[in-house]
Amino acid sequence: MRTTSSGLQNIAKRRLSTGERGPVRALAALILATVLIPSAHAQPLNVLHWWTSDSERQAADRLVQQLASQGVEWHDDAIPGGGGGAAVKVLTGRVLAGEAPDVAQVIGRTLTDWADLGLVLPLDEVAQRGRWRQAMFPVVLQTVSRGGRIMAAPLGVHRINTLLYNHHVWEQLRLAPPRTWRDVEAAAKVLRANHVTPLAWSDEPWQIATVFETVLLSEGGPALYAQLASTQGWAAWQDARVIAALKRLRWLRDLDDDPTTEEPWTSTARRLQSGAAGMLIMGDWARGELQAWGEHAGLDFDCVPVPQTAGMHLYSIDTLAMLVGRNAHRAEQEHMADILAQPATQMAYNQAKGSVPVRTDIDPAQLDTCARDSWQTLARPGAPLLPSITHRMAAVESVREAIGDVLHRFVKTRSVTPQQAQAQLVAIVRGAAQ
Numbered sequence: 001m002r003t004t005s006s007g008l009q010n011i012a013k014r015r016l017s018t019g020e021r022g023p024v025r026a027l028a029a030l031i032l033a034t035v036l037i038p039s040a041h042a043q044p045l046n047v048l049h050w051w052t053s054d055s056e057r058q059a060a061d062r063l064v065q066q067l068a069s070q071g072v073e074w075h076d077d078a079i080p081g082g083g084g085g086a087a088v089k090v091l092t093g094r095v096l097a098g099e100a101p102d103v104a105q106v107i108g109r110t111l112t113d114w115a116d117l118g119l120v121l122p123l124d125e126v127a128q129r130g131r132w133r134q135a136m137f138p139v140v141l142q143t144v145s146r147g148g149r150i151m152a153a154p155l156g157v158h159r160i161n162t163l164l165y166n167h168h169v170w171e172q173l174r175l176a177p178p179r180t181w182r183d184v185e186a187a188a189k190v191l192r193a194n195h196v197t198p199l200a201w202s203d204e205p206w207q208i209a210t211v212f213e214t215v216l217l218s219e220g221g222p223a224l225y226a227q228l229a230s231t232q233g234w235a236a237w238q239d240a241r242v243i244a245a246l247k248r249l250r251w252l253r254d255l256d257d258d259p260t261t262e263e264p265w266t267s268t269a270r271r272l273q274s275g276a277a278g279m280l281i282m283g284d285w286a287r288g289e290l291q292a293w294g295e296h297a298g299l300d301f302d303c304v305p306v307p308q309t310a311g312m313h314l315y316s317i318d319t320l321a322m323l324v325g326r327n328a329h330r331a332e333q334e335h336m337a338d339i340l341a342q343p344a345t346q347m348a349y350n351q352a353k354g355s356v357p358v359r360t361d362i363d364p365a366q367l368d369t370c371a372r373d374s375w376q377t378l379a380r381p382g383a384p385l386l387p388s389i390t391h392r393m394a395a396v397e398s399v400r401e402a403i404g405d406v407l408h409r410f411v412k413t414r415s416v417t418p419q420q421a422q423a424q425l426v427a428i429v430r431g432a433a434q
């Protein structure tokens with residue numbers, strides 16, 4: 001591929017030097033040579049991300065393959081840790097030290113904040129050439145835009161309000177799909193009676209916060225949730241429905257008979273897969289993980305929206321930002337962004353990742369039942385689309401971490417009342433809004 005690219009580049013250069021077809025052609029050739037085609041000396045790009053589980057690795061490898069087939073080399077820089085807490089810290093340190101990688105998994109609020117600081121390369125020309133504005137969901141464009149400019153290459157949309165359950169266990173025990181909290185409660189009784197843990201739970205703060213935001217949406221409804229997620233919406237956190245959500249959170253934790261561990265999300269997914277646990281509430285990357293282990297949606301596991309959130313999409317959109325660093329790799333960075341958004345890359349990556357393509361022009365028949373519902377909800381006019389607080393779509397890093405800490409203490413320490421936890425949440429969000 002390298003040979004082809006440099007060959008094309010040489011043709012472009014030759015045309016330019018002989019002035020074969022006048023200045024317009026020459027300009028086009030120059031653009032081709034400097035922007036679209038990686039040079040003979042195309043540099044590998046360092047990519048910092050937190051995709052280290054089996055499905056995450058598979059999805060990243062699919063990106064690597066698509067890029068390699070078009071002459072772009074990905075140099076892997078993975079920092080493990082579900083939810084990216086560790087990766088974001090390492091990345092921030094490197095950026096502050098002037099050692100930014102070329103490309104990084106910078107998403108949501110972090111992306112727009114970093115765009116304000118001039119740390120990321122705007123991608124308007126790539127977006128224009130690739131017709132991103134015509135081909136992508138409006139919510140995706142909005143998430144990657146700042147001041148009307150496109151600031152990152154979008155990869156896929158995850159749905160956070162996902163409840164997964166073990167299909168075999170459900171069939172064996174003849175349980176109804178857990179569509180309402182009453183269904184969950186009824187299923188839990190039967191599961192317990194059959195020595196199955198009703199819900200796989202982990203006390204890692206980011207996992208608790210992930211479950212909590214789905215419950216906030218469930219108990220509060222989309223209008224309240226939208227206020228909770230808005231930066232100035234601290235007063236909404238005083239609403240009585242936040243108390244209801246905190247109570248529901250404790251109730252859910254009690255559905256795991258041994259929730260004392262802070263196991264990684266891949267371990268809770270394993271418990272669901274083995275049938276040791278019946279249900280799991282987690283972003284649909286857990287669906288990707290089950291798939292990577294050979295499980296099939298509709299056969300081995302199923303998914304439904306978290307009760308009282310059907311028809312709503314609590315989203316987290318993964319993006320790769322091209323960082324402005326010491327080394328000028330702009331041509332390669334733009335080329336990479338272009339390839340990431342192409343339909344073939346989108347389909348290959350998202351089928352492994354558990355998320356859905358950011359594009360509206362794909363064939364939903366190629367998606368499994370869980371992904372199809374996610375994609376169709378995004379496409380449905382008027383469907384409530386809500387940004388994930390825990391996965392950085394709405395809150396800044398410090399706020400999401402502080403919320404995670406409060407929830408962690410709340411579920412682990414019974415003497416903390418829901419009212420006390422609520423007051424702490426209000427204080428955090430209020431402080432950040434000022």
Ligand code: BGC
Pocket residue numbers: 050056081082083084158285316317318391
């Ligand atoms: C990311 C996903 C990732 C998950 C678990 C989320 O914040 O958006 O891509 O799979 O964390 O690590």
